[in-house]
Amino acid sequence: MRSIFKACDVRGVYGRELTDEAVRRIGAAMATMIRRRGQEARVVVGGDVRLSTPSLKAALLEGLTRCGAECVDLGIVPTPVFYFARRHLGIAAGVMVTASHNPAPHNGLKLVLGDLPITAEELAALRALAEAGEGDTGSGRVEDARVLDAYCRFVMRATAGWHPHPRASAPRIVVDPGNGAWARLAAPLLRVAGYPVIAINDEPDGRFPGRDPNPAIAEHLSGLCERVRAEGAALGIAFDGDGDRVAFVDERGSPVTTDEAAMLLVRALVPGEPGARVAHDIKCSQAIADEVRRLGGVPLMERSGHTFLKARMIREGALLGPEASGHYFFRALGGGDDGLYCAFLMAGIVGRSRQALSEMVDALPHYAITPDIRVRFTGDPAPLLAAIAAAFPPEQVSRLDGVRVQFPDGWGLARPSVTEAALTLRFEGRTPEALHRIREAFLAPAPALREHLPPPAVPRARSVPWEPPTRNRKVRVQDV
Known part of the structure; x- marks a missing residue:
């Protein structure tokens, strides 16, 4: 079981490294850990579109309830909706069944015990309990909760200032959910906001037939790049498998790097808040920190990894937090990351500017x-x-x-x-x-x-x- 416990989460190839039984034991261990810490034994559970997710989620729920946890099952949702559900329902603990941007045969668990991300020490304690097969007895239950409508209302309100006004000026967008968790969801929301949207790879399919679920690699965006050029679109948007990462393509069909997208967000957000703190991954370009300082903000370097950057965001009250892998964290989301929220902001940046996206990117400092x-x-x-x-x-x-x-x-x-x-x-x-x-x-x-x-x-x-x-x-x- 040790091999599936990574630095920030649980991940492995389904059936070979990550099994239903392993996840059942992890569920039991998590319920036990929560109860022994004196926390309310309520857990939010969601899953992505991978073919192995239903089986793993059933095993997880069995382990959690067997040891006394009251579980709220969200069904199949993007990871940002899972994070929103915890805040919306007021439940501290949660588990998302997903392997994020990894290939289709993989799956995993994103584990949350409270407001701060799970620590390495907490993961080690959880693994020890699971390996020992130790668990308190109890009788939990599962209730269904559908929070997608509430999330949609939230994200539309939170990004309203970035929506196109008038709508006739809205830039054309091509959206590529990659057959992942934002399929059939992202494009309709962008249309409601007023954008003309063309969607590709927009059917949920855990085999990811349209492209690899990792949009951080430029070669995986070739279909999106071609479609942006063919449609004369102003912006291309690609999500990873579970929807917390996002990548962008300019009107010429060229991918925008994470560093470039981060600097555009810095230019849009930091001037409105003098002294704003911006956390960034240690692997990000120095140009981001230089740009933050130029605009009167304070850059904060953090070690690589989702949990480390999110924890720094929360501790520092940082306005923004780009990570080299394509996660973008926002104070407006409680320090969390959300590919769709970030996409709304980028669409607004493009729509407000008199320049094309490629021209805005060309004007950035480049090292x-x-x-x-x-x-x-x-x-x-x-x-x-x-x-x-x-x-x-x-x-x-x-x-x-x-x-x-x-x-x-x-x-x-x-x-x-x-x-x-x-x-x-x-x-x-x-x-x-x-x-x-x-x-x-x-x-x-x-x-x-x-x-x-x-x-x-x-x-x-x-x-x-x-x-x-x-x-x-x-x-x-x-x-x-």
């Missing part, structure tokens, strides 16, 4: 940045990371998440992977030349790591693979 570079690494990475940290003045080094070294014109990062025996590296410089200099300086104390890296590649502009580079777009090095 040379690499994607994640995964290097297989067996053994303890601590000595290697310590050697890198020791090679630089302490004021340049952050140990928040692995080792991050700040340079005057960029940074380098090495952090252990939470999913495999590997290190994840990322580098950024204000220019391609700065990036390569930073890479060399960062790796100099770690020759063993350097041996496993590919040679530096010639930087190229970020664009859809089949499109020519556009001016001023972010330089993304494919290999360093």
